[in-house]
Amino acid sequence: FKNGLFVETEDKAFNFKIGGRMQIDGGFSSSADTTSRSNVGFRRAQLWIEGKAYKDWFYRFQYDFTNSGTQGIRDAYLAYRTKLLPESITSQPVTFQVGNFFEPFSMETTSSTSNITFLERAMPTVLAPSRHIGAAVGVGDKLWSVKTGIFSTSPQDTATAPPAGESQYWDVAARGTYAPIQQEDKLLHLGSSFRYHRPNNTTAGTNGAFLRPGAGTEREEADILGASGTWSRVPVAQDLSCAPPSNATTNATTFNTSVTGLAGLYYPFARRSSCLKYAYSYGFEAAATYGPLSLQAEYIATRYERDPLNAFLYSNGGGSSLQFSGYYVQGSYFLTGESKAEVYNGYDKNWSSPGTFGAIKIKNPVNKGGWGAWEIAARFSELNLNNGGLVDGNFVYAATVAGSAAQKALANTATLGGRQENLTIGLNWYPVNGFRLQANWTRVMTLVAASDRPFLNGDHPSIFLARANVFW
Amino acid sequence: FKNGLFVETEDKAFNFKIGGRMQIDGGFSSSADTTSRSNVGFRRAQLWIEGKAYKDWFYRFQYDFTNSGTQGIRDAYLAYRTKLLPESITSQPVTFQVGNFFEPFSMETTSSTSNITFLERAMPTVLAPSRHIGAAVGVGDKLWSVKTGIFSTSPQDTATAPPAGESQYWDVAARGTYAPIQQEDKLLHLGSSFRYHRPNNTTAGTNGAFLRPGAGTEREEADILGASGTWSRVPVAQDLSCAPPSNATTNATTFNTSVTGLAGLYYPFARRSSCLKYAYSYGFEAAATYGPLSLQAEYIATRYERDPLNAFLYSNGGGSSLQFSGYYVQGSYFLTGESKAEVYNGYDKNWSSPGTFGAIKIKNPVNKGGWGAWEIAARFSELNLNNGGLVDGNFVYAATVAGSAAQKALANTATLGGRQENLTIGLNWYPVNGFRLQANWTRVMTLVAASDRPFLNGDHPSIFLARANVFW
């Protein structure tokens, strides 16, 4: 036992750990939109319990107390690991995992927030799936890993329950990683991810998470400055949903509970078919470390295939095929000489999220009279939620708000969710294991606003955030 | 310490345990009503802490993270155990318990969900009380137990707060068990329960839990397939409440907060008296085990005594005395030879819920190269929420929805909450202690619908549910 509690039987067949994490944030921003100029708060306050039973059986339950009820459930799974493959392929057991955990997609997304370089994950990760309930199988070894699974909804996903009498959505996701170079202070990591999404009739019709990806973006750069988002928000795009008119919606949800007369019979006709046929995402990642210097980059894209006939029937804008994408490039340098290469976790060290970085090993921690570890870092990231015919932002704004029918139709040919480029500079101090103080300064270099908020066009807001971080 | 964490001082005067339980469900149904065709989710995600202090003092705090706030509190009590009775009566100490725990009623209800045979408790248990805040006293020995207590509201019971200036409801409950045969592979268990309920003015007037028992039924067979219930729902009965007209209701709840003028004076006249005088429930249970075969059955009934004058004044339907009841019979067989007889918990082993089964002892667990334990099971259960003059369902439906005054009056003589018979078949696999995979298939054999949803009459929906279960 070190910072937290870890107990193990002598034969190592059983163990038990209580872990936790607190992230206390404070910061201010130069502007804009719906955010406060300054605020403080808890970004995460998590506890988890994990155990090993009878050598091969594992469980983990993690809860974030900044959420309430089911939405606070994070990792919550059980797993069975057994040696199935010959030694020539891998010396590691195969992993079967059931429960709620990250879909295998993207290095940055599946990394622990205790170990990522900046306060918040890079913008493009809004296109990557979060934790979902499902079943997965993983194989790998020190240098490579493949994990794939089938997933459905998530405890955090409360907005997308399927309508009565219909089925839940499902995903298939996979990620493979390979580290051709892995030495004590040198590392080259390559990886790729894919995810296929089959919506349910709710998500296909109205779910923001799939048809209005910009809606979720607001939370990503910094959650703390305002209840409903940050200044670097890329706002909601045009309505691409096939949401039925409000009257039909009411019928839909109340069909079996209060519409007991003939009115119930109209419902199947009033109900709209779904617009989204399916969506898929793909991503590529690379990381390289040379001594104290490390570089990391990812590209993620999501493609939405829609039913053109339904979109036409409901006068929906946007094309029948939409693509949103983003990328980031980041570098960090340890002034005190630590190297991320030695804490790279292959499948042998982290079978749930292989191919990520663990907590660094501080060379001269404060408790031994040193200065701890100091790291400087920079990241450039871009997220592009525009799609289709390019139209000048202000024109679209006027057209959608006050335009003639012709203008609106023209504006409708494009999907303008906005485009944003951010530069973030960071400084991290690791005094002793388990404690980290972080400061980030982010400036929006380019901001092409979404069609519903043209006043953000050309703005260059900046934000400063500091965090006190403890995990055990 | 085994799967979880358990520590004890050498003299056994103190101990401390961290337990937990995760139940991850997925399934699909053939139909109907307000449910999804398929879904996945967490049925329970609990942690608990329990301790022993100074030999005789106990505490336990259990929380279910699929609820939020106070509603997630499960077992939360402190207890004191002391030797009061002569050895000739019992060798065990008497237990005094204060806090939130199961009212002593019904074997199935007070059994842990980690150990019940099927995914969900049998339908008739909707007539049994759940955990409530109160004080209880228990005595017993290896073969017998008696537990009784006085209880009031529950942290999960948020809908039944008394009106301002009035008192909370209260219950008296008792359960006795006796096991005339208890050998290593043979068991005969008999038991009986009783509960008296005195409503408060809210529950007597409007509370679904007491006058509309069908309202709660929807959750029991399977919580996971839909936010608001399952296909095997027995819907809300006719209005038996004495709920005041909406205007008076408003006055009632706002009397002291916003009605500061003369209007407040009208309130006592506008407020209705309660209809329910009291209610009582009783149950009988039996369980028998012979080697790997075990049988279990219960009958539970609840009787509501109402004030006929008030019911008349407010034109309420139903008689002045209503009775609802249900039963189940279930059998299970361990293909791998385990017996439930050896894990029967008398008062000596489980003083909080005596007379229930614990976790089975797996003969050949997977970690020793065996196949684990395999169990097949079947259950037939019935719940009858009809009462009073028998009227054809479709007629009542027409009468209540579109009928003449005479028809309505006729329909009103009966209380038609519906009647349902279910057959459930289950398969359980216990690979190692603490892990269990379960699959249940349920078919509704008879479905007499409640008066407000005649379209369910004669339907035979089925449901399939699988669960991955871990507890430590």
Place this chain on the structure above:
Amino acid sequence: FKNGLFVETEDKAFNFKIGGRMQIDGGFSSSADTTSRSNVGFRRAQLWIEGKAYKDWFYRFQYDFTNSGTQGIRDAYLAYRTKLLPESITSQPVTFQVGNFFEPFSMETTSSTSNITFLERAMPTVLAPSRHIGAAVGVGDKLWSVKTGIFSTSPQDTATAPPAGESQYWDVAARGTYAPIQQEDKLLHLGSSFRYHRPNNTTAGTNGAFLRPGAGTEREEADILGASGTWSRVPVAQDLSCAPPSNATTNATTFNTSVTGLAGLYYPFARRSSCLKYAYSYGFEAAATYGPLSLQAEYIATRYERDPLNAFLYSNGGGSSLQFSGYYVQGSYFLTGESKAEVYNGYDKNWSSPGTFGAIKIKNPVNKGGWGAWEIAARFSELNLNNGGLVDGNFVYAATVAGSAAQKALANTATLGGRQENLTIGLNWYPVNGFRLQANWTRVMTLVAASDRPFLNGDHPSIFLARANVFW
């Protein structure tokens, strides 16, 4: 490890503790207002984890499960302690603390609810700040302590988020304590606290916590008897806020989210300036113990400085400077001879809340055949939320409800939040460490009602509350 779990490495550089607390309440009241006559419930159900890492680094995370989401977070901080001052000043290290914890203000407020003498803190503590997120520094020794820090909002403070584009409020608080006498059975403790509050534009305009202090009072005497307060409620004072008219309010909150047209431009003019310039609180405390007898008293006052021009523009009542205050005096006597003097925690024993009492040491606990510890106690407390020109309560009521313009203007010169004097008598039984049974009877001796509920004038409600308390 005793009641709970506490582990430590041999060199004492690391430790880890799991603590918890359950308070199960039940009681009844003679009247009035919005409360139930009887009820039961959980007052607190908390768990916490605290640890020491590398000797000098500390963390603590505490959660109350009777709240949900972020609001349940209690103590949640990390701290670093290091020897900076010469031995001649103090032998103790200086403490730097970041996170959510009590602002250093008032002995009663910063004491643990497991150790305070009565069920609820005294009335005047509603004028003291609770836990807030901030950074503090503390120094002290066995006999003295000084703690000061800068704070901002709190996880429990969800009503006071600043408007979009504006900054969060902040506080500076400090408390100093000194114990000129500290022997095994004699103690004299003196202390003083100060807090400066700079509101944000929400709290300055509308926040009840700062301009309507009476609004919070209702919870303090007893939370359990009713969802929204107790009979001893001192209700909301007149409207002292500069809350904009409802229309402008709507604009304010929706400016950036839905007012996309020209209407948005009006907003800065419709928005009112803040009325509150700043507020400050101060308090004095004293405690004395002589053998089994102990006395404790505090006086707390809060002063609100307002902008007279804005108050005039928005026709706000009350003066430009308001002062609310309260005090309590309490005594307790251990019939079984224990003394609070020996459990006084100086900075050397409790660096987070120095100058408070810990859990008493029971002389003859029940587990050793004794009777436990028995304590009798009495408290007299007063809270005065009246201010400005004294006006007869019934007159003001008539004036504000039905008066002429002249009457209203006259009534407006005063701020009548009410005044209340309570007498509380208590009996505590400590059978063994960690368990405590408590009973309190409170009678309102004087009740001058707030201007909006004159019917409470001269009422003398009483309340009885009992609690079963366990902590580990």
